[in-house]
Amino acid sequence: MLPEKVTLIEVGPRDGLQNEKNVIPTDVKIAFIEALKAAGLREMELASFVSPKWVPQMKDAEAVIAACLDPEARHFILAPNQKGVERFYATGADHIALFIGVSSAFNKKNINKTTEESWAEAAPLIEKLKADGKFVRICISTAFHCPYEGQVEKAATIDLCRRFAALGVDELSVADTTGMANPQDAYELFGALKALLPKRLLLTAHFHNTRGLALANIYACLLAGIDRFDASAGGLGGCPFAPGATGNVATEDVVFMFHEMGIETGVSIDRLLDAADLIQPYVSRPLDSKQYALYRRAK
Ligand code: HMG
Ligand code: MG
8 A cells, every 4th residue: 555645855955965066155055945945845954064174065054044944844954963963952943863874984984983983972962852852853874885885784774773763763764875775675674664663753765866776766665664755856965975876866756756656745846847947057967857857858
């Protein structure tokens, strides 16, 4: 039985832009977020509070958030550590996303800590965030594959997810950082997580489209009972510390697939293409989106 509707979490303003070498003006980022909102996306990662030396594109995160944060929407700010959480508190926002890799080699490259060191820092922060009534999403990177260590055992991913679930987090976004998963892997991992994790926990799938399998992986997750998916308008994205990985699956391609299947998303493809049009002149590589290519060719 497939769901009648699914929820899409737009990660374009954060994952989509963090790896972009052109400096994108703050007002363009704000207009991009407004256009994505106009497309009907109610959940979105707006920016991340990370070191501006490590990820210069995110250095205007406070200004972007001040302009766009909507208390009626579920707008996430990413943070990797205590300093990031302090910056989050200063915004007055309600929804935070912490991130951590299953693979310690990746986590070290991404956050300069081993997975266990990041866990030790995150656990008390999460307890405080929950005590303060905040919504806590955890982005679990390298759930299938690590760019430095190769294949990641499903048992390791499941173990890390269970530890965060036990802390009472609200959502886990489980990510194929490098785009190396296949539909069988996706079905098995998400099926196992769905069976093992508490029902109240929101479980979200995050696929990068390096080898063109992201839509197939999303369909496999749907069959495993998942109804929440991260995606990025225009297929932008990639982690600067995951060499070889490309963009996220394009939101408009995901919306097209679901609508063709009769599954509601609440998102307008036309308005999404407007958002992609808006950001396209500012990015240094072509958008990776079937819908964008088809629609623009037809025009
Ligand atoms: P570090 O150099 O080890 O940090 O970097 P540190 O604690 O030694 O501090 C060094 C300096 O950074 C200090 O400033 C700190 O104040 C500052 P200084 O005294 O030199 O002027 N600092 C910060 N500044 C702003 N915000 C902060 C912060 N923390 C320290 N939060 C650090 C450690 C975590 C900061 C660094 O490694 C970093 O910024 N990493 C972020 C990497 C990143 O953004 N990766 C992409 C997001 S994850 C992702 O894309 C995956 C995902 O999409 C899912 C998937 O696909 O897998 C979510
Ligand atoms: Mg990502």
